[in-house]
Amino acid sequence: MGRRRRRVDRAAAAGALPAAIAALSRTLPGGPSPETFRRAKFDRPEAAPALWRLLFCVLSPVPADGAAASPAPVAQARLVKSELRSQGYPRGSLARLPEDGSQGSRELLLALSWLLARGPLLEQLLAQTRVRLGDEMPVCECEALASPGPPAPHVEADGCVDVRHLQWLMGKLRFRWRNLIASQQEQCALLGKIHSYTRGCHSDHSLGHLSVAEAELLRDPEGGRQVRAGGARDLGPWGSDQAVVFGLQLLQRLESENARLEAALEWRRRELVFWQWMDTVLGACPPDASQPTFLPRIPARGASELELVAQELQALQEELRKAAEPRRAAWEARVGGWGPEWKAAQRACEEAVRQELAALQRSWEHGGGLAQPHGPHRLVRSEAGMLGGPGLPAAEVITVLRSRKACLEVALRQLQGQCRQELARLAGALPGFIWIPPPGR
């Protein structure tokens, strides 16, 4: 009886592990195949690249979207190592892996499970790639500032630049700004219309109205399927093939997100058997031999070691001071030789820096500091007078943005003043020239 049950258990267990790994692989973004996991246990080199890629995707600070080209394996490996180190990953063997991405699948598998065990990794990944159905609006500049932006235009070192070309480009930039403002106003007006027309249509009463994506999906949910079916396309009353493509994409994304969520739920049910298996993987590793030199290990009895460290630090500081003193003296001598106007300039500089720091401090405090909202928010139109509910009132966001704008305007005026002073200095430096400024705006 007992033996049969054990055999049944083992058979069940034999099927449970592949299912668990399969669920995990479906949940992870671009997840490596279950085969990769199996190969990694035996440290097969062919499993390494996929695991490097996966760890890079999971650990990179900017959520990598499909459009961005993934960097070279060396860059990926470096980022993975440094991120793991900064999060406190204890195994030194990983740090010693070659960066061409050709080896170390078992170490990478251990690192992955370490990350999985530490915190809600899967939930974080799923939240990052969530399909957003609302009309999103950023309330801070973080994303814009973090993104790399377009590559700088190629500027030829030689060859004189015709100032008219520069003026042309400046003017073009100004017009683009104005056109951008106009189209943003148009977008806001149209969003307002859609939100007010669809009031009462949303099943979620806290939202109350539909967003553009939701309205489009309701209007033409089958649009995507018809395209796939091929044949003559009925473009619908709007006559727009873009709307069809949009519907198709949205449907696909919702379906794939659904699949990942189901996989995540299945993983949670089955993960125990995975952890039992990981124990065997860890057992299969050779012991992590050498001391990790980069991580300070605080031993149980630390006093003597700490003293050693303190002494070393002091010695280093002494050395630095001895090296820096003569240099500083030489610099002061050079600078002092320039006379009182240099001292005045230095004082003015220090004063300016002090003022800037004070201004920064003020703006930080005014801006609410940590309470500053971040990230994209969904636009929800509510009835006048209805307060409360989650999220930020638009008036608050507007106030914050206005104060930021005021700070930037002050900075702009300062810079313009500096430019004017510089121009005046240049103009004064060339006697006999008459400067005709361009016709004022």
Added chain:
Amino acid sequence: MSIVTVQLGQCGNQIGFEVFDALFRDSHCPQGLCSKRENEAYQASCKERFFSEEENGVPIARAVLVDMEPKVINQTLSKAAQSGRWKYGQHSCFCQKQGSGNNWAYGYSVHGPRHEESIMNLIRKEVEKCDSLSGFFIIMSMAGGTGSGLGAFVTQNLQDQYSHSLKMNQIIWPYGTGEIIVQNYNSILTLSHLYRSSDALLVHENDAVHKICAKLMNIKQISFSDINQVLAHQLGSVFQPTYSAEGSFHYRRNPLGDLMENLVPHPEFKMLGVRNIPQMSENSLAYSTFTWAGLLKHLRQMLISNAKMEEGIDWQVRPPVSRLPTLGKMSLNKELHFNTSIANLLILRGKDVHSADLGGFKDPALYTSWLEPVNAFNVWKTQRSFNKYEKSAALVTNSQFLVKPLDKIVGKAWNMFASKAYVHQYTKFGIEEEDFLDSFTLLEQVVSSYCNL
């Protein structure tokens, strides 16, 4: 995105009517040479830009009519209402009972401030009807009294109150042998003020349009209505919908913004002109066929030789062989045969528009040295034909084409000013001699900048 039109004075109101009529008739033309769905999209785009909707479905032109005497405005309103297909808003006009005697200063310093609030209120009401405002057209003559002085004042106000919106002034350049003695004073004052407060000055020369009517349209007794219809045709061929990008079938949202970005970003070069081809009477249209190659070849030569129409083009003018940057001011005594362009915008409408070969316009020799053809030349296209022309092309150009006429006007005005003729009529109403001098300085600078291309 919508454009609000301000029609000023007799000239502005008569032309404005023809423009709206031409736009409406074209957008409802059944022979669009394209599918029904595309025609509907074209119509919708044109309608959103220039007309607003009323309850009973009759489109209302997005326009404000301003004049100091009631006669022309009443005529314009009734002509529009008569057609039954579109009309002007009931409360969109402002007029007084007196004229301004062709006195620029009176229009600018008296009429302007006195009626500023009423006029700007009307404009604001029209703007509020728009979902999104692309910008303003201001149609006015340069040399008359009401249109020119008041127009300069209104444009300045628009600059102050709607600084983010775009402003294009449609300026009617007077006949060289005009009847108004002080037309040159009016012209230089108008131009200099507009140069400071407007984004682009699209110039229509009366002489040129008159010749088109005579030679190409074969009209014997040319009335202002004929001239205005040709003008409206030119404007319509620029601002009717076009595709937003190569290979796209969506119509451009903001043609005014795109045009300005491509043609007038430089603050010293704001003078634009329109040339279009073909231009003929409706009777001849039925017997003519065109090829893109032929049309573009003629249009290119029209540009290079500064011809105003497709007849009588000087084919001897050729682009210079070497393009060296010119240093110093070129003497105007040297005949400017070759018309150097800063930037050009070509608009093609009609059948097989994607097959048109545009190489001739991308020749660097056509353009000034500091701008490459890839930046200087732009093209807009649509398959939908315009105004029953199976193929038509329009060219909006920022080039030297106005240098000579401008220099002539400045010269004549200066001669009059040097002898102080009629200046008291202006100083009487607050336009001092210094204002005249400022205007001369600015326009001399403009002429010089264009010459140094």
